[in-house]
Amino acid sequence: MRFHIVCVSQFTNTPYLEEVIGHTIEIPGMPASSCAVHALVNNGAGPVYAVSHVESGWRVAAGDSIDSAIRLARDRVAATNPAVRDAGLKKAIALRRKLARGPARQHLTAVPTSASIEANPSTKESA
Template sequence: MRIHIMLGPVPHLIETIGDAVSIAGMPPESCAVHPSPEGVGFTVSHIGSGYKIASAATIDSAIEAAQARVKLAALHPKKMLAGLRAATQLKRAVEAGAANGAAP
């Protein structure tokens, strides 16, 4: 599947190809695993926000790292949900800027 992920100190979107994965504690198939945009290993990203959850050397280890990170974040569900909302809003703002001709 094609997804857009957030990247860089100045947020911008890049398109990548990934496979949907289910991470415990997240809605089914709301995440995708894809090659790392840094060029080494693999990354699990939240599809709706483009936010990177975890990266590792292999697909399996990236998924395991994402599961561990989500499990830890679930200890503070309000913070986790607030972070996902903020990331989704940022992605929408970046998309709107790109649609209006703003430089990435």
């Protein structure tokens, strides 16, 4: 399947969408077919694989093999509070949609990751 992941430019710190080709996988605790494993461009350092949330483009985990990326993603999802994860995904989906619309992308500065959400509980949305 083809889908877009969110990347952040190392030069401008601006997020952008990158199309990737991946295969859906099941991650316990996540809706069925909501995640996919795919290759990442790695500047010659060897193959790197990631598991990303398909709708948001949010990277769940990465590893040096497909199996390690899937294992790390399953471990990370299992270790993350579901309410925190869901709030982060909601924000990531909204940011992804803004990027897809085009010009608004210059106003975005960061896409939440599971690590940044866990480190900063204030990123949770108010009910």
